[in-house]
Amino acid sequence: MTHIAAPLAFLAIAPLALVACSQEPSAPADEGGAPAVPSATPAPARSMPPADAGKTFPSGAWETVASGEGDGLFFGVTEGEPARVHLFCPAEGGLLVNVNGFRPIGSEERMALGSGGTVVTLVADPAGDASRGGVSGEGPVPAELPAILTGAEGVGVSYGAQTVALPPVPAAIARAFVTGCTD
DSSP, X not given: OHHHXXXXXXXXXXXXXXXXXXXXOOOOBOXXXXXXXXXXXXXXXXXXXXXXXXXXXXXXXXXXXXXXXXXXXXXXXXXXXXXXXXXXXXTTSOEEEEETTOOOOTTOOEEEEEETTEEEEEEEETTOBXXXXXXXXXXXXXXXXXXXXHOTTOEEEEETTEEEEEOOOOHHXXXXXXXXXXX
């Protein structure tokens, strides 16, 4: 019977030895001597990466275009960067965002448009736009559109790991585009 008791004693002591040899420090005690319990930190809400991503915004300008087909807003890059962002609200409703610098990802179904903590999700179309190329996203016109366009953090569009960050849309241009999208 003693040959069974020795292994059982070892099994009872082994976990204690492993804990004693652990590299992790024990939790500090609170003022009453009880071990402190780490507090759970809620996961932050999804937000767009900082629009400047450690650099300045690309050189370019926001412009609007309106026709019987709908209202458009686009950022034309003037300095060496291939990304152009087009936002379009067809006359029949909705919002279409196209980034010609994005490359299609077969498994990615979402595109995000946002500024800081204000982000909306669009349904991605990897086929993009026949005349512009790239990747497009589509959805209803979000109530948050004015805040996204004029947010101090700038306008960001992401698709998979690809992100483009642009300066905020001037307030008068944003207001004209949003009015065209919602009238």
